[in-house]
Amino acid sequence: MKNLYLLLLCFLLAANGALAQSSKKKKSPAAYNKQNKENEKFLEKQWWLGIRGGVTLTKVDPTTTFSILAPTNYEASESGKKYDNFSLVGSHVTMEATFYFKQFTFSLQPTFQHSRFAYSNTYSWTDGAEGSNNNVELNYKQEQKVDHLIIPLVVKYEFMATTRLRPYLQVGIFQAFRIGATKEVTVSGIDQASGGQNQFEDEPITVGAKDLFAKKYWGVLGGAGVYYNLGNNVRLNFDVQYKLGMSNIVSAENRYSNDRLSGVGDAMDDLEMSNINISLGCLFPLRFLESGFKSLNRK
Amino acid sequence: MFKTIRTSLYILSIALFVFACGEESNPITETKNFTSIFDSNQFSDGFLPIDMQQTTDGGYVVLAESKQDSTQLTGVYLLKADKYGNFVKFIKADTLFNPVGRLSKIANKYYFFCMRNTDGKLASFDENLDNFTSVDVAYTNPAASAPLENGLLLLSVNTDSKQTIIAQIGLDGGTIRDKGFSFGDGDDSEKPLSEHFLKQGKQYPFDVGMLTPGIYYFNGFYNYTFSLIFTNMTSDDPIGITAGQNDDGGFSALVPLSASKYAAARFNFGENYFLPNTTIVATNQETPSTQLGGLTIPELISETKVKILRTTVNQKNVLVYAADTETRQIGLYFYDEATGAFIGSKYLGFSNPFTIGNLINTEDGGIAVVGTTYLAGRFPRLCIFKLSKEEVASNVK
Numbered sequence: 001m002k003n004l005y006l007l008l009l010c011f012l013l014a015a016n017g018a019l020a021q022s023s024k025k026k027k028s029p030a031a032y033n034k035q036n037k038e039n040e041k042f043l044e045k046q047w048w049l050g051i052r053g054g055v056t057l058t059k060v061d062p063t064t065t066f067s068i069l070a071p072t073n074y075e076a077s078e079s080g081k082k083y084d085n086f087s088l089v090g091s092h093v094t095m096e097a098t099f100y101f102k103q104f105t106f107s108l109q110p111t112f113q114h115s116r117f118a119y120s121n122t123y124s125w126t127d128g129a130e131g132s133n134n135n136v137e138l139n140y141k142q143e144q145k146v147d148h149l150i151i152p153l154v155v156k157y158e159f160m161a162t163t164r165l166r167p168y169l170q171v172g173i174f175q176a177f178r179i180g181a182t183k184e185v186t187v188s189g190i191d192q193a194s195g196g197q198n199q200f201e202d203e204p205i206t207v208g209a210k211d212l213f214a215k216k217y218w219g220v221l222g223g224a225g226v227y228y229n230l231g232n233n234v235r236l237n238f239d240v241q242y243k244l245g246m247s248n249i250v251s252a253e254n255r256y257s258n259d260r261l262s263g264v265g266d267a268m269d270d271l272e273m274s275n276i277n278i279s280l281g282c283l284f285p286l287r288f289l290e291s292g293f294k295s296l297n298r299k
Numbered sequence: 300m301f302k303t304i305r306t307s308l309y310i311l312s313i314a315l316f317v318f319a320c321g322e323e324s325n326p327i328t329e330t331k332n333f334t335s336i337f338d339s340n341q342f343s344d345g346f347l348p349i350d351m352q353q354t355t356d357g358g359y360v361v362l363a364e365s366k367q368d369s370t371q372l373t374g375v376y377l378l379k380a381d382k383y384g385n386f387v388k389f390i391k392a393d394t395l396f397n398p399v400g401r402l403s404k405i406a407n408k409y410y411f412f413c414m415r416n417t418d419g420k421l422a423s424f425d426e427n428l429d430n431f432t433s434v435d436v437a438y439t440n441p442a443a444s445a446p447l448e449n450g451l452l453l454l455s456v457n458t459d460s461k462q463t464i465i466a467q468i469g470l471d472g473g474t475i476r477d478k479g480f481s482f483g484d485g486d487d488s489e490k491p492l493s494e495h496f497l498k499q500g501k502q503y504p505f506d507v508g509m510l511t512p513g514i515y516y517f518n519g520f521y522n523y524t525f526s527l528i529f530t531n532m533t534s535d536d537p538i539g540i541t542a543g544q545n546d547d548g549g550f551s552a553l554v555p556l557s558a559s560k561y562a563a564a565r566f567n568f569g570e571n572y573f574l575p576n577t578t579i580v581a582t583n584q585e586t587p588s589t590q591l592g593g594l595t596i597p598e599l600i601s602e603t604k605v606k607i608l609r610t611t612v613n614q615k616n617v618l619v620y621a622a623d624t625e626t627r628q629i630g631l632y633f634y635d636e637a638t639g640a641f642i643g644s645k646y647l648g649f650s651n652p653f654t655i656g657n658l659i660n661t662e663d664g665g666i667a668v669v670g671t672t673y674l675a676g677r678f679p680r681l682c683i684f685k686l687s688k689e690e691v692a693s694n695v696k
Contacts, residue, residue, distance in 0.1 A: 068334050068335060068336050069335075069336050069338045069674075070335050070336065070337050070338065070380070070384065070385055070386035071338050071339075071340070071386065072337050072338060072339050072378070072386050072389055073339045073340060073341065074340045079338075123338070123340075123674070123675075124340060125340050125341065125342055125674075125675065125678055126340060126341070126342060127341075127342040127343070128341050128342070128343065134342055135342075136342075136675050136677075138675055189675075193342070205650070214321060214322035215322065216321055216322070217321040217322070218321050246321070247321025247322065247323060248321060248322055248323050249321075251322060252322065252323070252325060252328045252329065253328055253332070255329075255332065255333075256332050256333050256334045257332070257690075259628075259646065259647060259648065259649050260649040260650070261649075262334040262648075262649070262684075263648050263649025263650040263651060263653070263672075264649065264650045264651070265336060265674075267333075267334065270323075
């Protein structure tokens with residue numbers, strides 16, 4: 001939390017600094033009348049508050065691989081994990097507090113993010129005898145669902161500041177705090193060692209896996225989006241962010257702590273997680289010049 | 300415009316400084332805790348661990364029995380894992396049979412007894428499983444062994460002379476001294492022994508050790524009964540006998556704590572009893588082991604294999620009992636060595652069955668457990684659980 005307070009403090013100081021700088025400038029285009037000038041000056045800066053939500057797609061990159069099963073007479077790659085990236089749909093909800101200043105936006109966007117990713121591996125055993133069809137194959141599918149509170153600090157640059165449709169680009173940095181996680185293991189396979197071919201799928205094993213994930217991780221983000229000003233002090237927002245994890249999301253200390261998962265041969269790799277967040281939302285201005293003033297469509 | 304960009308960069312730089320922290324894996328952490336299952340993709344392979352030692356490089360060597368295709372006798376299988384639990388190497392010595400524990404480390408070599416045909420063998424190797432050799436010993440049917448300062452104790456059974464023999468063996472395989480005790484003549488004692496050594500029936504928890512210099516004990520057949528025998532290896536008769544119930548009762552594990560105090564476990568007609576702090580005085584009087592009582596542990600399988608480890612947890616001397624549970628897990632039961640009070644438990648394994656081989660203290664203050672798990676519910680494979688000092692402590696009150 002101390003980091004969060006420090007961050008907020010920095011953010012406010014920086015924003016005030018920028019405002020102070022701007023206040024020293026005297027710009028008064030002759031073409032504007034006094035009211036327009038006041039409005040223009042007023043609209044150079046604005047606070048916005050909003051909410052948005054959408055889908056989250058997840059990719060993980062193993063930085064170091066771990067396995068409970070250590071092959072003694074075959075290559076480890078034969079039973080290595082295969083990751084299924086950007087295939088499972090998660091979700092996120094974001095609160096956005098934004099300060100706009102001359103086409104730049106400084107935004108703090110606390111986000112609840114529910115990420116899902118999966119991997120699978122296959123083990124097989126054979127009867128070495130010639131002509132024998134005896135073999136057993138087991139497929140382990142592991143699905144992880146992990147929830148994080150993400151605190152991103154984002155800087156956006158808006159193009160076409162005088163139109164209702166305002167595209168923007170954004171960059172930022174975030175810190176993520178683990179909230180909870182579950183893991184589901186499904187074992188299926190083909191058994192040809194009991195006199196015939198038997199395909200089977202066991203009941204999934206679902207376990208709480210919060211401790212298997214690191215308490216926090218960080219990353220950088222980039223993205224693009226568009227604002228659409230509705231004209232009645234409401235701004236719609238379509239936003240796409242790519243969050244690139246820069247540190248391990250797995251707890252090394254607790255990698256083997258879950259006996260149920262160890263028992264089925266699962267140990268998580270060190271992973272860096274990246275997400276694509278696609279969201280829709282709306283923002284509301286917090287500063288009004290007068291009753292009935294429309295903050296959005298004056299330009 | 301440029302000032303605003305500069306301000307943005309300042310903010311992001313400060314944020315980078317504040318945010319850029321996470322948890323990274325640490326090589327030391329990876330050695331403190333791990334679980335490894337050593338798999339072979341062959342149907343016919345099967346391995347049962349006997350003992351394990353930690354090597355000077357932090358890795359582990361495991362002595363195990365391997366299933367044989369054409370006989371119920373078991374082959375010799377040695378496995379080396381590194382300090383992270385990764386597989387390094389194995390040796391399968393198919394010409395040697397029926398290896399027995401302990402796996403003894405003396406100087407920089409590892410020793411164990413086994414058989415070739417009907418001859419007893421003393422095998423040795425170094426910590427990388429190199430220089431594997433075996434020499435003859437003058438005893439058949441090795442049943443148990445223990446390290447001495449410059450040699451080994453061997454408990455063996457001679458079915459011709461009908462004797463259980465305790466012998467002190469040099470590292471070259473030569474006999475320093477020995478003493479034989481009659482196990483009795485006839486089917487009552489010969490049949491269980493024959494079934495044990497041919498791996499066709501009940502496997503008895505033979506054991507041998509030195510109590511104090513010149514005083515030895517063994518857990519084996521004596522006078523038709525599976526008994527705990529004390530001997531000075533000079534007298535023809537034992538100096539103490541704690542008798543079992545023919546072949547239906549006796550000690551399943553024994554660790555001397557002092558001259559007369561023991562941490563023990565016993566079995567009796569299928570039941571298991573833990574005796575974490577019991578007194579056994581070696582006298583000429585034969586004492587039945589049933590008199591010692593003990594804690595019944597109903598969750599254990601009938602006549603389970605039991606291993607006992609003396610360790611230190613939070614500066615307290617603790618006994619760890621390891622045994623197989625009805626849920627097919629390895630149960631670890633912690634007792635205060637001073638009082639015998641139960642102070643915690645932990646269970647290893649899930650889904651596939653797990654059985655205990657042995658457990659050892661590790662140089663980082665943790666413990667390592669070697670066992671067997673049955674992959675896909677059917678393929679017996681070696682497994683090692685490494686528990687950190689902190690994890691062990693978290694299970695102890």
